Amino acid sequence: MVNAAPATMETRPPAPPSAPALAAKVSPRFPAVAAAAASEGRNVIVDIDDVDFFYGATQALHDITLGIEAKKVTALIGPSGCGKSTLLRCLNRMNDLIDGTRLGGGTIKIHGVDIYQPDVDVIELRKRVGMVFQKSNPFPKSIYENITYGLRLQGLKDRRKLDEIVERSLRGAALWDEVKDRLQASGLGLSGGQQQRLCIARAIAVEPEIILMDEPCSALDPVATAKVEELIQQLRSRYTIVIVTHNMQQAARCSDRTAFFYLGKLIEYADTREIFTNPAHAQTEAYVSGRFG
Amino acid sequence: MNAATHVFRSTAGARRGERAIFWLFRAATWFVLLCGAAVFLNIFVKGSRTVFKAEAPFINTTFLTEAPESLYIFEWEGKKREMGDREFRAFKEQNPAAAHVATESYVYSAGGIWPCIVGTVLLVVGSMTIALCLGVSAAIYLNEYARDGAFIRFVRLAILNLAGVPSIVFGLFGFGMFVIFFGWNVSLLAGWFTLAFMVLPVVITASEESLKAVPKGFREGSLALGATKWQTIRKNVLPYALPGILTSSILGIARVAGETAPIMFTAAYVVRDKLPWDVDRLGDFFFQGVMALPYHIYVVSSKIPQNDYTERVQYGTAFVFLFIVALIATSSILLRNHLRNRYKW
Numbered sequence: 001m002v003n004a005a006p007a008t009m010e011t012r013p014p015a016p017p018s019a020p021a022l023a024a025k026v027s028p029r030f031p032a033v034a035a036a037a038a039s040e041g042r043n044v045i046v047d048i049d050d051v052d053f054f055y056g057a058t059q060a061l062h063d064i065t066l067g068i069e070a071k072k073v074t075a076l077i078g079p080s081g082c083g084k085s086t087l088l089r090c091l092n093r094m095n096d097l098i099d100g101t102r103l104g105g106g107t108i109k110i111h112g113v114d115i116y117q118p119d120v121d122v123i124e125l126r127k128r129v130g131m132v133f134q135k136s137n138p139f140p141k142s143i144y145e146n147i148t149y150g151l152r153l154q155g156l157k158d159r160r161k162l163d164e165i166v167e168r169s170l171r172g173a174a175l176w177d178e179v180k181d182r183l184q185a186s187g188l189g190l191s192g193g194q195q196q197r198l199c200i201a202r203a204i205a206v207e208p209e210i211i212l213m214d215e216p217c218s219a220l221d222p223v224a225t226a227k228v229e230e231l232i233q234q235l236r237s238r239y240t241i242v243i244v245t246h247n248m249q250q251a252a253r254c255s256d257r258t259a260f261f262y263l264g265k266l267i268e269y270a271d272t273r274e275i276f277t278n279p280a281h282a283q284t285e286a287y288v289s290g291r292f293g
Numbered sequence: 294m295n296a297a298t299h300v301f302r303s304t305a306g307a308r309r310g311e312r313a314i315f316w317l318f319r320a321a322t323w324f325v326l327l328c329g330a331a332v333f334l335n336i337f338v339k340g341s342r343t344v345f346k347a348e349a350p351f352i353n354t355t356f357l358t359e360a361p362e363s364l365y366i367f368e369w370e371g372k373k374r375e376m377g378d379r380e381f382r383a384f385k386e387q388n389p390a391a392a393h394v395a396t397e398s399y400v401y402s403a404g405g406i407w408p409c410i411v412g413t414v415l416l417v418v419g420s421m422t423i424a425l426c427l428g429v430s431a432a433i434y435l436n437e438y439a440r441d442g443a444f445i446r447f448v449r450l451a452i453l454n455l456a457g458v459p460s461i462v463f464g465l466f467g468f469g470m471f472v473i474f475f476g477w478n479v480s481l482l483a484g485w486f487t488l489a490f491m492v493l494p495v496v497i498t499a500s501e502e503s504l505k506a507v508p509k510g511f512r513e514g515s516l517a518l519g520a521t522k523w524q525t526i527r528k529n530v531l532p533y534a535l536p537g538i539l540t541s542s543i544l545g546i547a548r549v550a551g552e553t554a555p556i557m558f559t560a561a562y563v564v565r566d567k568l569p570w571d572v573d574r575l576g577d578f579f580f581q582g583v584m585a586l587p588y589h590i591y592v593v594s595s596k597i598p599q600n601d602y603t604e605r606v607q608y609g610t611a612f613v614f615l616f617i618v619a620l621i622a623t624s625s626i627l628l629r630n631h632l633r634n635r636y637k638w
């Protein structure tokens with residue numbers, strides 16, 4: 001299982017000739033353990049295959065191969081700057097917004113569709129792949145308008161339907177009871193934890209399949225964090241969730257699968273239990289036990 | 294005295310220095326305030342003699358609602374009489390003997406400034422509308438769409454330089470471009486565009502700053518929900534930038550209302566009795582010149598012989614002008630505050 005990489009290398013488009021091959025020779029390569037295992041008997045919905053990603057000239061991701069499973073929570077962990085956010089933002093092409101970024105090689109497929117093909121409708125992609133940001137960003141509009149923002153974009157105007165979805169989304173985000181009496185109040189009047197749950201509600205209102213969360217709890221206190229974690233537990237049955245976190249306990253508590261990154265490379269990807277109890281790599285062990293990173 | 298307390302004691306010299314600096318800044322502020330107050334008081338005191346009057350309704354309605362007329366002064370039955378043009382003609386019809394009376398006449402010193410008020414308001418509203426449409430569009434392009442590069446930096450530099458161009462140059466440009474080349478003649482339209490171009494740099498720069506101040510998170514959040522770029526800008530960026538854009542346009546309003554040079558060749562008439570809405574076809578509305586307050590001040594204070602009677606008009610006009618600018622500015626401030634309360638972050 002250890003050397004899944006060479007096989008994929010051959011199928012790569014000829015575009016970037018040197019970097020990965022060279023890296024393989026020059027530096028001892030961190031083998032991507034789970035790559036092949038992921039595709040066996042698992043329901044992989046996002047298939048990340050040998051991805052290199054560049055910010056201008058600097059390479060942020062090296063040969064990432066990873067399959068994300070449907071209706072599971074996948075945690076991305078690793079020290080700061082290792083490329084977790086970069087990978088996450090590749091999945092809904094938010095990196096397109098940054099000048100000079102490019103996918104140097106490899107493919108990312110969702111339901112078998114390569115999302116980096118030029119004919120892909122990015123707008124449609126982002127409807128299907130929702131995102132919750134590290135810094136909660138409710139819009140300076142009412143709670144109601146925050147939730148209906150995405151729906152109105154799609155042209156939904158029926159007031160009853162909107163009301164219904166607002167309630168369903170807020171219930172889904174475990175926020176309904178706290179805000180049901182002040183739906184017309186500004187979303188910015190909520191507490192930090194409530195704001196983050198509002199953002200989650202806003203994301204699920206448009207019924208995405210996949211929800212990406214980039215350190216959703218990093219600005220929250222333990223009580224609010226517990227609420228969001230609880231929410232993730234509730235959402236996992238209906239959505240595929242990818243979560244970036246710096247909190248090891250959180251990854252251990254919330255996720256089914258965990259991927260450990262280091263310096264832009266995927267070191268280990270396995271069941272969360274495996275990663276935390278019996279990691280295959282010394283680096284992983286050192287990181288999850290808090291000895292570095 | 295032990296060493297520890299000594300450490301915290303500042304020297305007398307240092308304290309004197311601090312005080313000197315403090316007084317320097319304070320004096321500068323007072324000086325500015327004083328100059329401003331002197332100008333305003335002067336205009337207020339002398340202007341209110343024209344605009345207000347002692348008996349009810351206390352406001353000189355003639356001055357505010359009528360067109361300028363010549364003032365005739367003559368002796369009649371041992372009394373000194375002052376009459377406007379029309380009044381004097383009616384008087385002569387009633388008293389045929391008055392036809393040969395010796396009169397002194399002063400142009401523009403009777404009647405009022407109503408056409409100037411109308412003209413200035415029209416010029417401000419039209420040019421600010423054009424400036425905001427063009428300026429905000431340009432700012433959106435520069436800030437949201439354009440990629441930073443040599444060309445965009447050049448465009449920004451050009452905009453900055455445009456801000457330093459003297460207003461008379463804009464006036465001449467407008468004359469050459471709109472009045473002559475486009476054949477619009479001296480008209481509202483030509484004045485609107487000339488004034489709009491003059492304030493564009495201010496509007497663009499300020500709009501860009503306001504757009505920049507909108508947090509990136511709002512844009513990302515919107516895009517992540519499947520909004521297009523334009524939807525994001527329209528629904529989730531521009532509304533929050535509007536208060537800032539309006540703040541800048543308040544400065545623009547004062548400038549547009551007050552400048553004389555740009556409209557001198559493009560839109561302003563020395564005198565025009567017809568009001569702008571007295572047109573046969575709607576299209577003519579845009580192609581007529583108007584009177585304007587700043588130009589009227591210019592004319593009565595430098596183009597005609599000076600005396601006490603013209604001075605009254607000058608101060609009255611300046612007073613009304615300041616009042617109107619304050620009025621327009623206040624309403625934009627109110628609008629801005631309303632928007633700001635609506636979208637607070």
Ligand SMILES: Nc1ncnc2c1ncn2[C@@H]1O[C@H](COP(=O)(O)OP(=O)(O)OP(=O)(O)O)[C@@H](O)[C@H]1O
Pocket residue numbers: 055058060078079080081082083084085086087098
């Ligand atoms: N906009 C950008 N332009 C250039 N380089 C970037 C940009 N964003 C990230 N990088 C670089 O890419 C690498 C990966 O960054 P990324 O944000 O993905 O890290 P991360 O794992 O999410 O870190 P953190 O845990 O601190 O959020 C870093 O070396 C970073 O400096």
Ligand SMILES: [Mg+2]
Pocket residue numbers: 084085086214
């Ligand atoms: Mg990050």
